[in-house]
Amino acid sequence: MDLSFSAEDRAFQDEVRGWLADNLPAHISDAVRSGGELTKPMMEEWHALLNSRGWLAVTWPVEFGGPGWTPVQKHIFEEECCRAYAPRIVPFGLNMLGPVLIKFGTRAQQEYYLPRILDGTDWWCQGYSEPGAGSDLASLKTRAVRDGDEYVINGQKTWTTLGQHANKIFCLVRTDPDVKQQEGISFVLVDLDTPGIEMRPIRLIEGGHEVNEVFFTDVRVPVANLVGEENKGWTIAKYLLTHERTGIAGVGFSMQALEEVKALARKVRRGSGRLIDEPLFAARIAQAEIDLEAMKITNLRMLFKAQEQGAPGPETSILKIKGTVIHQELKDLARRALGPAAAPFPGHVSDGNMMFGPEDTAHNAARYFNNRKTSIFGGSNEIQRNILTKTMLEL
Amino acid sequence: MDFNLTDDRRMLADTLARYLADKYTIEHRNEVAYEMPCHDPAKWDELADLGALYALAPEDAGGFGGTGFDISVVFEALGRALCPEPVLAALLSSRLLGAAGADQEALLTGGTKYAAALSELDAPYDIAGISCAAEARGDGHVLSGRKTAVYGAQVADVLLVAARLDGKVALFEVQAGDAQVVGYAMIDGGGAAEVLLDDTSARLLIADAAAAIEAALNAGIVALCAEAVGAMEVAHDTTLDYLRQRKQFGVPIGKFQVLQHRAVDMLTEIEQSRSITIKAAAELDGPQATRFAAMAKNMIGRAARLVAEEAIQMHGGIAMTWEYPVSHYAKRLVMLDHQLGDTDYHLAKVMAGNAAA
Ligand SMILES: Cc1cc2nc3c(=O)[nH]c(=O)nc-3n(C[C@H](O)[C@H](O)[C@H](O)COP(=O)(O)OP(=O)(O)OC[C@H]3O[C@@H](n4cnc5c(N)ncnc54)[C@H](O)[C@@H]3O)c2cc1C
Numbered sequence: 001m002d003l004s005f006s007a008e009d010r011a012f013q014d015e016v017r018g019w020l021a022d023n024l025p026a027h028i029s030d031a032v033r034s035g036g037e038l039t040k041p042m043m044e045e046w047h048a049l050l051n052s053r054g055w056l057a058v059t060w061p062v063e064f065g066g067p068g069w070t071p072v073q074k075h076i077f078e079e080e081c082c083r084a085y086a087p088r089i090v091p092f093g094l095n096m097l098g099p100v101l102i103k104f105g106t107r108a109q110q111e112y113y114l115p116r117i118l119d120g121t122d123w124w125c126q127g128y129s130e131p132g133a134g135s136d137l138a139s140l141k142t143r144a145v146r147d148g149d150e151y152v153i154n155g156q157k158t159w160t161t162l163g164q165h166a167n168k169i170f171c172l173v174r175t176d177p178d179v180k181q182q183e184g185i186s187f188v189l190v191d192l193d194t195p196g197i198e199m200r201p202i203r204l205i206e207g208g209h210e211v212n213e214v215f216f217t218d219v220r221v222p223v224a225n226l227v228g229e230e231n232k233g234w235t236i237a238k239y240l241l242t243h244e245r246t247g248i249a250g251v252g253f254s255m256q257a258l259e260e261v262k263a264l265a266r267k268v269r270r271g272s273g274r275l276i277d278e279p280l281f282a283a284r285i286a287q288a289e290i291d292l293e294a295m296k297i298t299n300l301r302m303l304f305k306a307q308e309q310g311a312p313g314p315e316t317s318i319l320k321i322k323g324t325v326i327h328q329e330l331k332d333l334a335r336r337a338l339g340p341a342a343a344p345f346p347g348h349v350s351d352g353n354m355m356f357g358p359e360d361t362a363h364n365a366a367r368y369f370n371n372r373k374t375s376i377f378g379g380s381n382e383i384q385r386n387i388l389t390k391t392m393l394e395l
Numbered sequence: 396m397d398f399n400l401t402d403d404r405r406m407l408a409d410t411l412a413r414y415l416a417d418k419y420t421i422e423h424r425n426e427v428a429y430e431m432p433c434h435d436p437a438k439w440d441e442l443a444d445l446g447a448l449y450a451l452a453p454e455d456a457g458g459f460g461g462t463g464f465d466i467s468v469v470f471e472a473l474g475r476a477l478c479p480e481p482v483l484a485a486l487l488s489s490r491l492l493g494a495a496g497a498d499q500e501a502l503l504t505g506g507t508k509y510a511a512a513l514s515e516l517d518a519p520y521d522i523a524g525i526s527c528a529a530e531a532r533g534d535g536h537v538l539s540g541r542k543t544a545v546y547g548a549q550v551a552d553v554l555l556v557a558a559r560l561d562g563k564v565a566l567f568e569v570q571a572g573d574a575q576v577v578g579y580a581m582i583d584g585g586g587a588a589e590v591l592l593d594d595t596s597a598r599l600l601i602a603d604a605a606a607a608i609e610a611a612l613n614a615g616i617v618a619l620c621a622e623a624v625g626a627m628e629v630a631h632d633t634t635l636d637y638l639r640q641r642k643q644f645g646v647p648i649g650k651f652q653v654l655q656h657r658a659v660d661m662l663t664e665i666e667q668s669r670s671i672t673i674k675a676a677a678e679l680d681g682p683q684a685t686r687f688a689a690m691a692k693n694m695i696g697r698a699a700r701l702v703a704e705e706a707i708q709m710h711g712g713i714a715m716t717w718e719y720p721v722s723h724y725a726k727r728l729v730m731l732d733h734q735l736g737d738t739d740y741h742l743a744k745v746m747a748g749n750a751a752a
Contacts, residue, residue: 134711136643159712203717205707205726206582207429269517271524280739332700339519340544340733343581345429357516365582369726372707373715380711382653 003297005072013076020084023049029085035363036346037208038087040165044120046087051118059095064102064110065118071307074247075300082252090162093117093124096240097170100187104228104236113189127157127171127190127214128237135383137172138181138234142216144173144188146223151175151188153196153219159377163199163212167192172233179231187233189225196220204373206366207345241379248316249299249323250374254292257330261285264337267358275337284336288329295319295326314391317384324374324381334361335368398673400468404460408468410445415476421720428479428584428723434550439480443505447473451486456493457500463676466614467621474625477727479585483734484547486618487511487611491555491566494607495600510551512542512569512590513608519543520736522557522564522608527592529558529565529599536560536599538567538592546734548588549578556590556597557608566604567597583730584723609685615735616688617679620672620695623731627665627699630706630724634658637710654709661705664698671695689736689744696738699728 005013028042050056058074060066069077089095098117101110116122133140142155153173160169169190176184192199196219202211228236262285265276275281299319306312335342341357342365375381389395400408419438427435442448450465452458460466466486473482485502488509492499501507518524527540538558548554554569554576575591601607635658638649648654675691678684703725707714714721732738 129712132642134643136645139643139645205715205717205722207717271518271521278739278743280743284739335729336732336737336739338733339737340514340587341516341519342733343544343583343587343730345580345582365730369582369722369729372704372725373712375708376711376715381708382651385653 003300005076009072009076012073013080016077016080017084019053019055020080020086023053024084024086025049028087032085032087034360035367037210043087043090043165047089047120050089051120056089057094057098057118058089060098060102060114064098064114071303075303078247079252079255082256085256090123092126092161092166092170093122096126097124097189100170100227100236100240103239104187108224109189109227122168123162123166125160125163125166125169125212127160127169129159130156131158135380137237138185140172140174140185142171142173143177144175144186144221146175147220149223150220151223151226153188153190153216153221156213156215158202158211158213160199160212160214161210163192163214164201164209169214170227172237175233176231182234184231185233185237186230187227187236188221189227190219190221194219194221204370206369208366208370210370242312248378249295249319250327251292251296251299251323254295254323254327254330257327257334258285258289258292261288261330261333261337264334264358264361268337268339281333281337284333288326288333291322291326291329295322298322314387317379317387320379320384321375321381327374328368328371331364331368331371334364338364400464404464404468407446407450407460407465408472411442411447411469411472412475414441414445415472415478419476419478421477421723424477424479424584425717425723428477429580431578431580431586432550433479433578433580433584433586434481440505442478442480442482443503447482448485448489448503448505451482452489452493452499452503456489457498457503458489463614463617463679466618466679467672467676470618470621471625474622474727475629477584477626477723481508481510481547481550481586483615483618484508484510484545484551487513487546487615488553488555490611490614491600491604491607494604494610495566497568497600507553508547508551509553509555510545510548510571510588511611512545512548512554512556513612514543514545515541516543520740522612523605525557525559525564527556527558529560529567529597532594532596536567536597537594538569538597539594540592542590542592544587544734545590546585546587548576548590549586551576551588554590555600556592557604558592558597560599560602563603564605564608565599566601566607568600569595569597581730583726612735613675613679613684613688616692617672617676619731619734620668620675620691623695623699623728624665624669624672626724626727626731627661627668627702630702630721630728631658631661631665633721633724634661634706634709637713641711648709657705657709661702664701668695668698686745686748689741689748692736693738693741693745696732696741699731700738703728 057066062068130140144151144153171188172185174184175186196217198215199212201209268275338357346362346366447469449458450460450469453461488511502509513522515525529536529538551571554571556567556569557564574595576588578588639647641648671691671694675687678687706721707725713719
């Protein structure tokens, strides 16, 4: 047993760290650190910088423009990005559609779309969920009816993350209503400029605009935009769910959150002492830290196994469940630490010079509320438990 | 033994509940709660007319209630409606004015709005740690310092300010217009303000106010606990409705046993919360008031977080939206813990009490 990274991996880590120090623009890392919403230009600027270094499409094979990293290297990269307060990569084109096109797309689709994902020409969003189809995704109803060389799409998608920035959406649609649910679904690419599409914002709990609903009325899409075979979309959806699971534990983000909470508890005063000297609060931090320390190793163990076996197994659901719970707990502490100073609605303080508590904490309560999403989306923690029950416990 | 409300209190509870359900709908509430001044003057007057403020003060102070149970009845109704009006500010102020033997007619009619400026950034919960300073000047006093998260101060006419005078925590009255009041909406709705005092003239009400402030805070804690119980019940009921209606995999999600059990756990915590709130209310005017208020606030802090988080989780994405009322209940339930001492602060109090005994 040896818990250390290999010499090559350590060299890689140094290289990533050095590059981030030299290239991550301060205005972007400052925005990440402040906890506010990132603007579209910031995300685009960051993608372009990574692309110029060849580090943008980390999940793609080398021949399509990926860096050819091992799972451990991807892990190191993510961790270093978190440490440096780099933005998360917007995953829809790069980590979702890209791998799908590489595995299921036609040559023409790959040649057309992949470069546009890399250079930022296209911003993709994910059209899976519907009002009636969340956890039970296979019950989706958005209908695509073949009419000559076109599909005619009617229905509604919802929860479309960052759809307001997107020009394209990949959708699961029903192409055959008369067979077993899973067997009548297709995966299609849709240009959001097509007539008949309307996107409306959904305001989230903390007030932010990050998701949308998308309505389709007689939207005509060329049949050439089908990915894979007609009625085989479910295979693609399942591939995506099991394919890219490094990073699912969000260990880097939790490490970042832990450091923030510790720093905050050292800064915050409670009477004559510091918050970190209060045993009850200090115990909460220590407890979360212990959980996270174990999670780091659990994550590496599963990474190691995936590297040995070539693919991650169902046990990665453990990473999703525990990883989100730990991160949510840390966000809870970041809010709690501020006491009454957590209360102001971000941006609502009428005197801009007024400081409430330490720097970069104005969004702590908002982030806590927003992060409740992580145990709901991407397969809720209940659904992950169902998966584990079936696959690992065989109950 | 009798756990029923008296007829008077039951009537008040019903009247307030009906009024709030009709007139302070969640849509209206959300319009008022998140934009300054986080206050609807017409509704405030109507609430006062219904007795919501008179119920907070005892008869000798001009009210018709003032016990822990009166306070609970009012705040549970406010909690069910997530009412953002500055009633907590009125309650704290009424207690402080009562302790000072000052007239509070104008407060109880709702005509003059008071707020209690106690916390500071570095002493958010333990008022013994405050540093705002008072100094005798002419035939009055002046105050300097900053008061933080003063609930209701964004619309207050008069501020009751805790400040240090001759080494003791004293209580002063300050005209809001004489201080710099920086108001803001809170993330869970309702308003507060930072109050900046700089040689601000003040009238001394109580020279040694520690006990009066502690008693006022205990009343405020009972109020917040009752508010939480009301809000938790609505969040739970809404979750149950959703479990019955929402279908996935061809069945109502309420058929999944894992969700059933968690809904039961919520219920258990709410029942426990109601019980500890009743206990704290019953002890409010007794010698153990602080200990039971601390117990109640600790339990409510834990239960309210659980109920808020589970209500969201068991709804799925829908409860993450602004449009769906549960999100606002969840915010209020969580942020209640940031007011008048959080879970840990009150746990430490109970622990210290045990160690000293
Ligand atoms: C902020 C946010 C962003 C999102 N972004 C996107 C996006 O970009 N694209 C996209 O397509 N989707 C997106 N989603 C949707 C997300 O994937 C769904 O919310 C998720 O699948 C859950 O579905 P639901 O919200 O309909 O909840 P439901 O499926 O209705 O679930 C409600 C509750 O029931 C539980 N439950 C359901 N089935 C079972 C079961 N069999 N056993 C036990 N418990 C069960 C769930 O765990 C949950 O607690 C996003 C969601 C959010 C909140």
